[in-house]
Amino acid sequence: MASGLSTMGTERQEIETIFRARVDASIAAKQALLEDLGQCVDIAEILISAYRNGGALLLFGNGGSAADAQHIAAEFVGQFYRRRPALRAHALTVNASALTSISNDLDFAEIFARQVEALGRAGDVAVGITTSGNSRNVVAGLRTARKMGLVTVAMTGQNGGKARQEAEHWIGVPASDVARIQESHILIGHVWSELVERALFPDAPPAHDSLP
Numbered sequence: 001m002a003s004g005l006s007t008m009g010t011e012r013q014e015i016e017t018i019f020r021a022r023v024d025a026s027i028a029a030k031q032a033l034l035e036d037l038g039q040c041v042d043i044a045e046i047l048i049s050a051y052r053n054g055g056a057l058l059l060f061g062n063g064g065s066a067a068d069a070q071h072i073a074a075e076f077v078g079q080f081y082r083r084r085p086a087l088r089a090h091a092l093t094v095n096a097s098a099l100t101s102i103s104n105d106l107d108f109a110e111i112f113a114r115q116v117e118a119l120g121r122a123g124d125v126a127v128g129i130t131t132s133g134n135s136r137n138v139v140a141g142l143r144t145a146r147k148m149g150l151v152t153v154a155m156t157g158q159n160g161g162k163a164r165q166e167a168e169h170w171i172g173v174p175a176s177d178v179a180r181i182q183e184s185h186i187l188i189g190h191v192w193s194e195l196v197e198r199a200l201f202p203d204a205p206p207a208h209d210s211l212p
Contacts, residue, residue, distance in 0.1 A: 025175075026183050032174040033184055039171050040188055043125075044195040046151055046169075050125050051200055056088035058120055058150070060112040060141050061129030064182050066093040068129055072189035080193040081211050084201035090119055092141070112141030122149030130154070131181045133161020133172075142166040155188070157181045 033040075047057065057076060059069035069091040076089035092115040093099070102111045116126060126145035128138040133156035143166045146152045154160065154167035157175060164170045173184040194212075197204070 022179075025177065025180050029173060029175040029177075029180040029184050030187065033188075035174075039169055040191070043127075043153055043169060043171070044192050047125055047192055047196050048199040050123060050151065051087055051196060053123060055121070055123045055125065056090065056119075057125050057127065058090050058092060058116060058145070059127045059129065060092040060115075061138060062093075062135050064178070065129035065131065065135075065138075065185070066091075068182060068185050068189065069093055069127070071186060072127075072193070075189065075193040076196070079207045080190070080197050081207055082197045082201050082204035083207050084197060084204040087196065087200075092116070092119075109136040109140050112137050113144040116141050116144045116148065116150070120145055120148055120150050124150045125153065126150045127153045127155060128163055128167065129156075129185060130161070130163050131157045131178045133157065133159055133163040135163070139163050139166050155185050 050057070057073070059073055060066070061069045070093060073089040073091040076087040078086070092112050095115075098115060099111050102108075102114045106114065112128070120126060126142060128142040130138040133154065139162045142152050142154060142163055146166060146168065151169070152167040153169045153171065154163035155171045156163055156173070157178070158172050160170055160172045164172070171188065173181045175181050175184065
């Protein structure tokens, strides 16, 4: 019995060690992000201007980045800290019929580009999310968006890959671990949501007990 308890204690210590290491790594990635927030601030200003001029936000990515695109779009369409009117934001990852028909009839690499062509307008903001920077469909979506006159933003890891070359604006999280990059992406999306709300609806009542 004592030996079993000892083993359980050792396993718990190992679990706690991993938790601490991952939290430390997440903090380190965000701390490194603080060293150069210029592009994040630029995009916040661009989003504020786009919404003031009737524009919309289009977001797209694969896997976890698809979930991030949907999460960020939901904050704009719903509410973040304030009770205010909905803002137009589209996650190009949620229409299963469009995704499968484009993949089947054209090519999987075109799933975002085709939707950008259908939904995007000059002056809108297109955010392509890819931790590697090299997802073919994200790169193609950014390329089409730029040709159409949308403001293009690539959200990637530290290298940027091909997406960096296709976008006017690049936000590269200074980390190589996919999980740490994604955690920083959603943080950035949350801050954009807050800043847009503050700028467009300064007198809107709080959605929760208190505003930060």
